[in-house]
Amino acid sequence: MDQPSSETFWNSAEDAEMWVNYLYNSLPDFESVLREDWSDNGFHQSISIIAAGRHTPSTNYVEREWDYETIRRCLELFQNIEKIPNISQERKNELMGQARFILVFTYFEMMTLFRDIPLVKEPLPIEESDIPKSPKQEVLTYILEQIDMAINELPVSLTASQSGKITKGAALALKARMLLYNERWEEAAAAAKQLMDLNVYELHPDFGELFISETDNKTNEIILAYQYVKTVKEHQLIRRLHAIGNGGFSQVTATPSLANAFECIDGLPIDESPLYDPENPFENRDTRFYETFIFPYQTINGFYYDPLDPANWLSLTFLHFRKYINDIEKGKITGDSNWILIRYAEVLLTYAEAKNEASGPENSIYDALDLVRLRAGMPVVDRDKYNTKEKLRMLIRNERRVELSVEGGGLRYFDIIRWRIAEEVLNTIVTSFEVPGKLPKNNLDTWVFDPNKHYVWPIPQSAIDKAKNLEQHPEWQ
């Protein structure tokens, strides 16, 4: 026999730890950058299947997000850890807390995309696993219970040798995100506040440094990241994001709509700022603009980017994403900066949004937003201009988009879905970034978003085909 068998497993805490370690692989890794083209932030060079409304129950994007294997592995841990003799309660809590986080994370993403899904709470025997969908609210209730347990089980801080593991802060941040997405504003704000009050996390002074490997596991802003290690496990984001001329695929390029969401350095939107010059649109912008994009006629790591050079023919929108690939040398196509899943700035923005929705503008909201903006070198929020819930909402939403693009695995898509603005932003003709006299406005693709259908994803056909009790959503029948 060439492999160990589980009959001799589950004897020690180390066994359980190895099991939990494997679970981390199911967190979104760098490939989830492709989720950026589900939203109005990114354009996929081949076909933006989700954004363009071309998905079907058989589309592999859809199949890929249906992940009951991770759920089972988490549930099996809860079951098997009880068999282990002589495991300390502390160790057990820590391991169960990590598994619980991953269980909740997986359910939460599936629930957000697929709405009603089968809810499995313990490892089922095969004959009992043909179960119908549970309403989304029931799933939510369950995972909120679970995340509360995880919050209790997980430690606040880690020793250096554990860096990269899930902490209490990660669980709190996830809880805040879950409540936010489900419009439970007060509770969301409270969860975010609870995390803020841990006094563990703070914004990293330099926005751009968040995305280079030097900073990995060394800043208090990043709450959880998928780990990459030099030479051992590297990501290929440069292939996904970079220009053809520099070893990339240009698989996902940035839309003009995202670029235009960045204010000018004076804190005004481009249509209000006197600093904005359509003929020199890349000047005087929010400092985050320069960390987020590779834009035309810029030189990065010795590569001069000319989108009209035939060698760069796939620079369809003329704008490339820059996060995570900034420190990669020319001619190299892999990098080892961690892929951020949750960071403190998101929590601050979650707090701001939830609090605003719950109670309207108040100082704690402005303070949270100011922290994020000041770190980026932007002026504080104009209290007079953004003085109503509605006005402030627009600012917060824009701030989320600008601060968090490309990160976390499709945060913008989740936002436009929960804000129900997808039909406004996705029913569009995608174009390249026009610079009068320099770069043409090319029509790239026509996207269609059907609000009666596309707010929920279809249950994958393969899952329907394998179960008698699992029905397709009415929108997709």
Add this chain to the structure above:
Amino acid sequence: MKKFWKPPFSVNEKAKKLILTMKLTVFIVFLTLMQVSATVYSQATKFSFRAENKQVVEVLRQIEDNSDFRFFFLREQVDVERKVTVTARDATVEQILEELFRGQPVSYEFANEALIVLTRSDNPLGSVNSYLQGNLQQPAVSGKVNDSSGQPLPGVTVVIKGTTRGTVTNADGEYSLTNIPEDATLVFSFVGMRTQETTVGDQTRINVTMEVDAIGIEEVVAVGYGVQKKVNLTGSVGVIDAEKLENRSVGRLEQALQGQVSGLKIVQTTGQPGNEAIDILIRGKSTFTDNPALTLIDGIPSSINQINPNDIESISVLKDASSTAIYGARAAGGVILITTKKGKTGKPRVSYDNYVGFQQPSRFPEKVTAYEHAILFTEGEMNDDPNRTTFKYTDEDIARFSSSDWADHNWAEAILSDALQTQHNISVSGGSETQDYYVSGGYLYQDGIVINTGFEKYTFQYNQNIKLSEKFKLGFNGSFISDKRTAPSEASVPGDGNVRGVIHLMDRVYRWGNTIPFKTPNGDWATVEGGLEPSAIGINSEEGGQQILKRKKVLGKFNLDYSITKNLKLTGIYGINWEQNRQRDFSARMKFYDPDNPDDVTWDNSENALLITNSSSNYQNSQLLINYDKIFDAHSVSVLAGYTREWLYQDSETVGRRDFLTDDIYAISAGSADRASWTTAGVASDWALASYIGRISYSYKDKYLAEAAMRYDGSSRFVEKIRWGFFPSFSAGWRITEEDFLKDNDILTYLKLRLSWGQVGNQNVGYYPFADILAIGEYYFNNAVQKAVYTPITPNPELTWETKTGSNLGLDGNIKNGLFSFEFDVFKERTEDILLNVPVPTAYGKPAPVQNAGIVDNKGWELELGHRNSLRDFSYGITFQISDATNKVIDLYGTGPWIDIANNNITEEGHPMYEWYGYKAEGFFQSEEEVQNHSFQAVQTGPGDIKYQENGGNPNTITPDDRVRLGRSDPRFPYGVRINLDYRNFDLIAFGQGVMSHKVFNNGWTAYNFDRSYSTLFKYHLDRWTPETPNARFPKTRIGGSSLNAQFSSFWLENAAYFRLKNVQLGYNVPQNVLTKFKLERARIYLSGENLLTFTKLLGFDPEIPTGTTTRLVEKRYPLSKIYNIGINLTF
């Protein structure tokens, strides 16, 4: 042999049955036949008959049939087809001859008392006479020819090889020849008997026993743990003898077996020398699991490829469950028994065979030109988005592609070339009373038709049997094979993102358009599509590194036979099959440049890498067998009992490092000392099998045959309490032609009915699916690797083997002693407890466990037809075989239908396995109106797109509910035709093979209209829909668009039925006088070709390469070759 002689006729009862006779319609009045002294025989023998309007030859035959007279003539000299009317009344033979040839220029002469030679009277010194002069006056050799039962055989032609001189045996089987040259060889031939050759030497008397050939009364075939007379077989066994494998320029044995035996399906999926992927399937698919045929070489299980085809004496393909049951739990896929050559008694005989030839790609689709590519791509962009204002190819690009300065970048041409193939083979064999031996050595060299590929193989075979005493016999069969395969490197530096290897190369060659340069104007290797990746040709060329796989295999068997009594024999066997492989894979440092700015490095493989993999496997087998054979009057009984044990252990380790100082160091230690960059991996597995076997065969007068066999197997692959399985079989046969009422008929030489039933198993359940194995993964904390584990499968401790129960009905016949022959089999089999990954609801959260759940029925038929004949010096033979097998799923454990989206197929109870499943295409939309009136397909759907059939579900939209069955995915009616022609010194062999029906999904980068923006199209895609060409072959050009035309539909299923001329050989045998001069026994030179002609409707690709389901299989495959050869066969 070249028949100069018209074979004379005979009267012997036995011979009469065997001889190919024409029915005589003359009435006969037979008066007297007196056997008196020789000198008066012609006078004393009188005939009375009347022949009306009969050919002269018929009259002569009539005389022969009723006397001892033999006539001897050349058809060139004597017109024996002339019609005559003769009346004889108490006439002597001389009187009749006078009457017959009155007015004809024919004279006759008595060569001896009974042999009458007819010659042209105006040509008294013709060849016959000259022969007779020598023959009659100086007798030098004489002898007697018997058949195998000891009866004298009259009418046998005896010729001095290489001359036109010879004689025939008389009624007592006696012959004599004079004036024999030195070193002469006598050739004895008789229709229906195997031709024999004997060297004269100092002998003056040579007695010969002829053996029946056509129906092979004595021919034995290998069966499980023994041999059986072919005529007494009760199961279904296909036989391929050495002759059918001769001079085939194939790198692997399986290629030579294709189309030779009905019911044996062989599919070669890639043509890479030394890495050919070949699937063998006996009687079609009868299970969902992997169920390969069990192959044994001289009784020891082995890979079928572990032999030099030249060393093979014969191959038995055991097809039905009664033939295979003795191999128990491994026999469900059928069994192939290979027997190697053995020395024959006589002086050492040396044979040398050689051919040299060149290979060319058999079929390779032609891509569109750069100009066509750009036009089509732009058209596709417009079709996809009419609002588009910018295009991948600018007007300048298109102008450039169409200008006369532009030369297309032809990727295929750059990697393909004619390649040399050659083989040498030498063997020495011989034997004496106490021992026999066969020794051979072979060398095969096969250069690849694709760059950086090639293969070399050395083979040695040594077989010896020694009679130690009257009671003890020792035997040894051994082979050693050493080969070396060269291929592009696959050793990529971890994380460098490069994919390498033959598959990658082929993929890119099919995929990149002629617009894309693979070299820069400076002659350096380029990156493609603006730095997307390094050119696949560069990275896979020798400059990019090389993977060298060296394999060494030893297969050996000792057996010791001990004859306890005359009837009881004990045999001990020990066999070993050992293999040791070492693969060295080295990728070099390389730079790739921007073709537009050729000084600009756009890809830098700055690290080289070396991966070394060592693997070995060691299989051992020991057997103790007892045989008891006894004949009691008309009853014949044969009993076999035995116990066998088998073990297999295999392991493999890989180590790798990178960043070597130079590209020339091949030692691991020379690589970087950074442990983080090291690679190590290793696996090992083993299994064991213990078995009891038994068989009893009985026959009554060789007329009624019965056999029972069994195997009791215990396999380590299952948990202990359900480890043992019993596999029985029964069969019976009836040789109808042995019945008295048919025994002496002239037409039906042989007819046998066979009936069998048996059970066999399949133990290929993988390694230990009963155990909940843990797989090792990793994750990273604190920048360091952490061990991680998971359970990748759902175990099933109750798992046991699949059981196949089969029955077979067969009818074999032979008409007129080989003029026509047939074998027909019908079979039906049911496989139960099939290992199924019964689909489980996704909420279960683990892969489906393997369960003994399914039932599949498989039934079919096989037909082999043969015809052979000779007309004067022209002889020929034709064999044709065809078969079919169809399966039907009976039980899927209550699940299903299983729809496999990735592979576009459906499996459901009551239907065949893996039927195509998808949308039914109904042609193209021709107008917007038609699109509007049809069920909604996609927003972008328009005229020129494929229209899918609406089949319910949501009646307004095409949804997955509209998918339907689109027909069977497996090929039907594989067939083969083989023709041999012999004319004087020339021989011609032609062999063709094909399937009559096969629906394939020819998917690939280029199957659809620009499947991806990075692919090109083939010439046949130019026939696409445009408003001006509404009836085109293909829909309108699109880029990507997976929800549009590229969805799986009946549109993309193509007909891959084909017929292929597999092998043609034209040979010339050097005449005897030349042979004698060079002291040769045989010399033949020949021209041959493999895969010369192919007839198919399949677009572009080779119909033998199975097209893909999920992955773009067809476009990753190494093309098969056409081969042209010239060769020689010499025997000393």
